[in-house]
Amino acid sequence: MMNDIPVIDLDLNRRHSSEDEIITELLTAFTTIGFCTIINHGISSELISNTFKVSKQFFDLPLEVKLKYKYLSPKSNRGYIPSGMETHDKTYDHSNSDCDSLSSVTIIPPDQKETMDIGYDDNNDDDEIFKNNWPDQDIIDSSLSNDNDDDDSINFHDVIDEYFSLMDKLYLRLMKYIGLGLGLPDDGDYLVQRCNQHHENLRLLHYPGGNTNNANSSNSNIRGNAHTDFGALTLLVQDEVGGLKVRRSNNESEEEWIDVKPVPNSIIVNVGDMLMRWSNDKLKATLHKVETPPTINTTATYTRDEIDSCTTRTISNVHGIDDNHEEEGEVKVNIIDVIIPERYSIAFFCNVNKDVNIECLETCCNDTDNPPKYPIINSYEYLTQRLAATIQTSTSTSTSTTTSTTESS
Numbered sequence: 001m002m003n004d005i006p007v008i009d010l011d012l013n014r015r016h017s018s019e020d021e022i023i024t025e026l027l028t029a030f031t032t033i034g035f036c037t038i039i040n041h042g043i044s045s046e047l048i049s050n051t052f053k054v055s056k057q058f059f060d061l062p063l064e065v066k067l068k069y070k071y072l073s074p075k076s077n078r079g080y081i082p083s084g085m086e087t088h089d090k091t092y093d094h095s096n097s098d099c100d101s102l103s104s105v106t107i108i109p110p111d112q113k114e115t116m117d118i119g120y121d122d123n124n125d126d127d128e129i130f131k132n133n134w135p136d137q138d139i140i141d142s143s144l145s146n147d148n149d150d151d152d153s154i155n156f157h158d159v160i161d162e163y164f165s166l167m168d169k170l171y172l173r174l175m176k177y178i179g180l181g182l183g184l185p186d187d188g189d190y191l192v193q194r195c196n197q198h199h200e201n202l203r204l205l206h207y208p209g210g211n212t213n214n215a216n217s218s219n220s221n222i223r224g225n226a227h228t229d230f231g232a233l234t235l236l237v238q239d240e241v242g243g244l245k246v247r248r249s250n251n252e253s254e255e256e257w258i259d260v261k262p263v264p265n266s267i268i269v270n271v272g273d274m275l276m277r278w279s280n281d282k283l284k285a286t287l288h289k290v291e292t293p294p295t296i297n298t299t300a301t302y303t304r305d306e307i308d309s310c311t312t313r314t315i316s317n318v319h320g321i322d323d324n325h326e327e328e329g330e331v332k333v334n335i336i337d338v339i340i341p342e343r344y345s346i347a348f349f350c351n352v353n354k355d356v357n358i359e360c361l362e363t364c365c366n367d368t369d370n371p372p373k374y375p376i377i378n379s380y381e382y383l384t385q386r387l388a389a390t391i392q393t394s395t396s397t398s399t400s401t402t403t404s405t406t407e408s409s
């Protein structure tokens with residue numbers, strides 16, 4: 001349907017078609033809206049459900065425990081980030097390879113989410129920053145309540161390892177399809193050869209719920225500000241709460257935000273800035289954001305005393321006071337139901353090997369009418385610069401969390 005993110009079935013037997021058809025569907029999605037939802041992708045619903053369970057177990061830990069595993073630096077890109085430490089630079093000019101330029105400053109509130117980033121444990125690399133600080137399973141187990149007996153048997157590290165390795169394979173399968181779709185050398189393996197060193201970043205995300213006072217202190221409905229992703233592809237799994245929106249351009253003047261509705265057992269795939277640069281804008285990295293679900297207006301009758309003592313609800317407008325009721329101490333009020341469900345999602349940010357220079361792919365540019373649009377940049381350098389502009393760590397300046405650059409192009 002025109003208005004929806006395309007759903008692409010990756011199971012060749014089920015759809016009775018050739019790989020060529022899958023490739024065409026993927027390329028059509030990535031060259032237009034930049035997003036698709038894939039189904040029958042080979043990752044079991046049990047593994048996805050277990051990954052959500054360990055994510056919830058982790059985020060349920062007290063803040064001081066989670067901070068033991070805190071994110072240290074964009075260079076390592078691993079660890080826990082509490083709510084309020086990340087501001088997406090939605091107006092950042094990603095065509096500029098010099099990520100330090102702050103042309104003018106816009107204040108945007110930080111995202112209302114906490115995250116846990118996990119990378120590949122490279123045991124051949126002596127540098128400790130490229131290893132995870134895994135949460136202590138005994139601490140997780142001891143914090144589980146007794147009525148969750150089913151969850152006792154799952155182990156954070158084991159589940160995440162399995163999820164990481166299967167998502168990594170899925171990423172390379174998709175890169176093979178994209179390589180074939182773009183007509184790249186080595187029988188489509190050109191991209192796979194440059195993306196196969198596990199430099200992915202698995203991010204568990206939790207958007208806290210509750211009433212408006214504690215769910216979102218800025219009183220806006222934004223949980224995650226508009227942004228494009230930094231890497232090659234993102235493989236995202238969301239729970240059933242919803243709220244993810246993608247910006248679509250109709251034509252030159254009209255733009256709209258469309259919902260990425262939760263589809264059971266599906267994975268959302270979107271193009272990141274690095275692949276957009278690599279393909280000279282042929283594949284699109286599209287702006288997306290996360291909003292809270294709509295609040296519900298209800299009308300109810302409360303006593304004056306109840307209204308005066310009300311702490312968890314926002315009373316927007318006292319109206320239609322019924323004199324008879326008022327005498328009895330009752331008043332009709334318009335209540336905004338402010339209970340916002342918490343939301344979990346799991347993003348698998350797929351990156352390019354660290355030593356690769358992102359230089360326009362040979363089938364995406366030519367000297368005559370489509371010259372390269374971007375300067376060449378090393379993939380790891382590009383990623384760490386984008387992360388540093390987004391995430392506040394103890395070593396970064398406070399401006400980087402509360403400001404964003406204004407688009408200069």
Ligand SMILES: O=C(O)CCC(=O)C(=O)O
Binds near residue numbers: 203238244290347
């Ligand atoms: O939570 C979501 O659904 C989206 C998260 C996202 O876009 C991101 O972390 O880059």
Ligand SMILES: [Fe+2]
Binds near residue numbers: 227228229234
């Ligand atoms: Fe994103």
